Every structure is written in C-alpha cells, then in structure tokens.
Amino acid sequence: MTTLAVPTDLAAFADHVREQLQALAPAFVGEPSALEDDDRIASVEELRDGHEEEVAQVRALQAALFDAGIAWPSGPVELGGLGLTPAHDAVLEAGLSDLGFPGRDALFVGLNIVAPALRHHAQPQVREAELVALYRGDKIGCQLFSEPGSGSDLASVSTKAVRDGDDWVLTGQKVWTSMGHLADVGEALVRTDPTVAKHAGLTMFLVDMHAPGVTVRPIRQMTGGAAFNEVFLDGVRVPDSHRIGELGQGWRVANTSLGSERSTMSGASGPLTPYVLERLTALVRRLESESDPVHQPQIARTVAAVTAMRAAAGLSAGSWTHQLEPVAGSVLKMLMVRALDEIVRLVQAVLGERLAVDHGEPDTFAWSEFVLGVPALHLAGGTDEIQRNVIAQRGLGLPRR
Numbered sequence: 001m002t003t004l005a006v007p008t009d010l011a012a013f014a015d016h017v018r019e020q021l022q023a024l025a026p027a028f029v030g031e032p033s034a035l036e037d038d039d040r041i042a043s044v045e046e047l048r049d050g051h052e053e054e055v056a057q058v059r060a061l062q063a064a065l066f067d068a069g070i071a072w073p074s075g076p077v078e079l080g081g082l083g084l085t086p087a088h089d090a091v092l093e094a095g096l097s098d099l100g101f102p103g104r105d106a107l108f109v110g111l112n113i114v115a116p117a118l119r120h121h122a123q124p125q126v127r128e129a130e131l132v133a134l135y136r137g138d139k140i141g142c143q144l145f146s147e148p149g150s151g152s153d154l155a156s157v158s159t160k161a162v163r164d165g166d167d168w169v170l171t172g173q174k175v176w177t178s179m180g181h182l183a184d185v186g187e188a189l190v191r192t193d194p195t196v197a198k199h200a201g202l203t204m205f206l207v208d209m210h211a212p213g214v215t216v217r218p219i220r221q222m223t224g225g226a227a228f229n230e231v232f233l234d235g236v237r238v239p240d241s242h243r244i245g246e247l248g249q250g251w252r253v254a255n256t257s258l259g260s261e262r263s264t265m266s267g268a269s270g271p272l273t274p275y276v277l278e279r280l281t282a283l284v285r286r287l288e289s290e291s292d293p294v295h296q297p298q299i300a301r302t303v304a305a306v307t308a309m310r311a312a313a314g315l316s317a318g319s320w321t322h323q324l325e326p327v328a329g330s331v332l333k334m335l336m337v338r339a340l341d342e343i344v345r346l347v348q349a350v351l352g353e354r355l356a357v358d359h360g361e362p363d364t365f366a367w368s369e370f371v372l373g374v375p376a377l378h379l380a381g382g383t384d385e386i387q388r389n390v391i392a393q394r395g396l397g398l399p400r401r
C-alpha cells in the first residue's frame, strides 16, 4: 500500500488517481478494438451466464486498487482508506470510467449498501475485518431486505431471528437479492421482536452466505440477465458478534444503507456513465437528429434532465448528501430516473422500430437492453412513490396522508 502523501485538493487528487490508474490499466483495460466490438449498452448492468472470469477480474481489480491505496478514498486510514470525502470517491469512479476500466457492478451492493452499515453500526472486530474484505474485493456483499410480502413497506419484514446462546437463528425468505448468487455476506433485516411496533422490532445482521441453511435461487429478468435472486434462510446461525447495530435498531441501520444506496446509484457509480452519454451523443449525431425539428425538443429535455442530475450528484458528493440522508438520496434518485426516462424517450423517437427489431445495424437494437432496464430503476432502492413520500414527510415535514 502506498504511504506517499495524497493531495486532498480535488483536482490534484484526480491527477494522483489518474497516475495510479494508468499504472494499473495494462492489466485491466482491454484493447480499444475489443471495446468497440462490444455493442452492448445497459442501464442495469447484469453479469451474463458464464461470468466467473468477469467476477474474478473485478475482484482482482479491487485488490489492486486497495494495494495502490486508492480503493476507498473516503474510508478511515486505519482500514486502508484515505480519510478523504465522498467527493474523492466520485473522483475515483470517474477516473475508472474515463480510462475504460471494467465496471465493478458485482461490488456495488457490498461497497455502497453493506459497507456504510458496517462502518457506522457494526461491532469493532467484525467492522474492521469485513470492511477490509469488502474493499479488497475478497468478499462480495448483498442486501437481504425485500421479502415476497415486504417491499415498499419494508418495516413489515417477517424473516425472524431467535436467540440461541451466542447465536441467532434466522428463518424466512428474501427476494430480489441483487448479486446474491455471488455474495459471500448478506446484510439481513429481520424481526427479533414481534410484540412491539413494527419499526421497533427489527435488527440487522451480517449473514455468511455460505453458511448451512442459505439457499440462493436466480430469477431471470426481461433484459435476459439473472442478477436477482430469491434467498431462503432456513435455520441459519449468525453469531451475535455479527449483529449490526443494537437490538431493535434495525430500521436505523437500514436507513444508513438505503440513503447511501440512493445517492450512490444516482452518482458516479450509477447507470448514467460517461460511456452511456457518449454512446447517446454519437447516436444522435450519426442519425443527424440534432438538425431535425421533430427531435429537437426531446433532445433539449434530455440534455436538461441529464445536466440537472449530474450537477446535483456532484454537489451531493461534496457536501450535503451525507448530512441529509436519506432525503438527499431520494432527491438524487428522482432526478436520475427522470433523466433516464428522457433518454429512453429520445432513443425511442430517433430509433423507432429499430429498437424492437434487430436488423444487424450497429448501435440501434443494442439500446433495447438499456430501455428494458429502466423500469427496474424506478423500483430498485425504493420506488418513485416511496422516494416522494420520503421527501415529503422527512424532508419537507408534510403530514402523512
């Protein structure tokens, strides 16, 4: 790990990161020709069947970033971080994307949802060991929140945990578990006390996904991928040391994870990457849509929505997101889905039936995967309606209806 002084100024830090990344690029960045051949464009990045090699490469990249000292700019120095800010994390993400490094989607949940909960609420030994494992790519994390009967009404989860000596025994079913099939650990929201008000009876645990009693079954989506899973917990033992936060404080811990999820999925780690925007710009130029009065209003709406979203994400990474969580995350997420909707409308308008039928013309039908993934982003991390409720009630103090 590097011990050299790291600049804190964002521009100087970006240069520092770029230098480190350039040294790693030969091992991880493919030849431009290979990238150009890949016509694929997705809003929900899904690992395809036979993705083991891809996952191994992402883990190796994460280990290399960790060893270079840049894997976790905002993390504590004693855990391999740099003690900087979320704005520095965004600089790293932008650098990786600009230099064409492979996406680290397999790590998204572990780094942006599980890690914040561990950092702020876990017991010291587990906190340190598991955070380092996640940030080195040694472990992949998943989020075990949603259940068949509990999505928006997350506080109604019924998976239960019963104390047995030094352990807890977990029984129930989770669903929509992104990357559950790859995960080594899962952040599980469960009911420890069914006799109190629903929000007060919850506790969070870190589950070993390889423990006896854990069964993971993939769910195939309309995009063709299978990044989701059902997870069955059948008498799974979890030591009390792996309780995240106090007994009965699971809702508080869940909100740490959800606030971070909403902000990060709307920022540099989200679907609106420079790559997507470059492909969109290239498409519009190639089809000469900019000079077509039919398409100009939609181009303007798209540019406005994308610009607003990117400006807000930049601001939040620097300052207010982490103070206002989860409200800022909800605002950012709404701006992101609005921008995605405008892109979908634009792509539909300029491509027409080429979006639905593959004529073999490059950069046309490829957009169908992007378009089909966008509805999922209106749901993931909490639906649009729930974000609006969060903003109205917790942000603006409006009464519940």
Ligand SMILES: Cc1cc2nc3c(=O)[nH]c(=O)nc-3n(C[C@H](O)[C@H](O)[C@H](O)COP(=O)(O)OP(=O)(O)OC[C@H]3O[C@@H](n4cnc5c(N)ncnc54)[C@H](O)[C@@H]3O)c2cc1C
Binding pocket: 044, 109, 142, 143, 144, 145, 146, 147, 150, 151, 152, 153, 175, 176, 177, 178, 179, 375, 376, 377, 379, 380, 381, 382, 383, 384, 385, 386, 389
């Ligand atoms: C791409 C993706 C990845 C995901 N990954 C994970 C994951 O890794 N782990 C995990 O635990 N979950 C995950 N989820 C699940 C996600 O969190 C839920 O789908 C989401 O919270 C909605 O829950 P639900 O699907 O049960 O819908 P429901 O809660 O049944 O909602 C159905 C509809 O009713 C509306 N509605 C519900 N309650 C209200 C209300 N109070 N006010 C107004 N409208 C309301 C909703 O907005 C929605 O339109 C993922 C989902 C997606 C799409």
